[in-house]
Amino acid sequence: MIVSSTDPVATSTKKTTDSNYYQSVDGFNYPSDDHATPNASDTLNIPAGYLFSFNANTKKMVQGTAPDESIDQSRQINTFHPSTADINAKVNINNISTDQQxxxxxxxxxxxxxxxxxxxNNYPYTQDLTVTDRALKAATDVAIGYNNDNWDFTKKGGHDVSVLDDVFAANSFSAYGENIAGSLLTNSYINGPVTMANVKESIYGAICAMMFDDASSDWGHAANFLGIGFDSSAKQEFGVSIDKMGQIHFEIYQ
Structure with a gap:
């Protein structure tokens, strides 16, 4: 079992009449374009001195030490890009559709x-994350469990391990890992309806923070996402879900 978590930090309140204007809901201090475009796309750029590197001899990912300069640079080279379709697509976090999930x-x-x-360098040191129906259902069941327990991880001090273990057992997985991002998608955080762009920005910022600024969690989020600790030869099924508190669950299963 591998579990980890992260917290939101800040937001934006700028207003405009431009129909393609995007109001950032960043909670992790990673920037966003304020203008949506039709063909927007996102990627993660690696800062100089990044603590994780690939050992060509052992064919494994190894962990070093992250200098402050690497963390600072990660915020300068990674930016979320909203699309015009996403700023107009509403998401009901209490009833997210399977297609949206x-x-x-x-x-x-x-x-x-x-x-x-x-x-x-494109060497397949571990299996890619693969979105599957089983993982989507399991991730949904995790969110339902958090809802039933009213489990705000920032107040409870961690993950709802009982729920995670129950879902794990019900699906006969051999391993699992959860990363969870704080409550960014609630009315107290976002003014107006939640959009697909809001959710994607929250996902983008959370993954950036987990990958590039995770020293406070001993880089456990990054290790999860990089597949460290998982069976490198086994399929990694993946699903994202959102609970009623706006917490985003990233679930990896084997």
């Missing part, structure tokens, strides 16, 4: 997989 899960998987490939 799949789209968000694939968005997150693409970001993580791309970073893995960059770090390893």
């Amino acid at each position: 799949r789209q968000l899960s694939q968005y997150a998987a693409n970001l993580v997989n791309d970073l893995r490939h960059k770090l390893a």
Whole structure:
């Protein structure tokens, strides 16, 4: 079992009449474009001196030490880009559709997989995150469990391990890992309806923070996302879900 978590930090309140203007809901101090474009896309860029690197001899990812300069640079080279379609697509976090859940899960998987490939020079040191129906259902069950327990991880002091273990057992997985991002998608944090762009920005900022500024959690989020500790030869099923508190769950299963 591998579990980790992260917290939000800040937000924005700028207003405009531009129909393509995007109001950032960043909670992790990673920047966002304030203008949506039709073909927007996102990637994760590796800062100089990044503490994780690929050992070409052992064919494994190794962990070093992260200088402050690397963390600072990560905030300068990683920016969220909203699309015009996403700023107009509403998301009901209390009743997210399967199609939207799949789209968000694939968005997150693409970001993580791309970073893995960059770090390893495209060597397949571990299996890619693969969005599957089983993982989507399991991630949904995790969110339902957190809802039933009213589990705000920032107040409870960690993950709802009982729920995670129950979902794990019910699906006969051999391993699991959860990363969880704080409550960014509630009315107390966002003015007006939540959009697909809001959710993607929260996912983007959370993954950036987990990958590039995770010293306070001993880099456990990054290790999860990089597949460290998992069976490198086994399929990694992946799903994202959102609970009623606006917490985003990133679930990895084997």
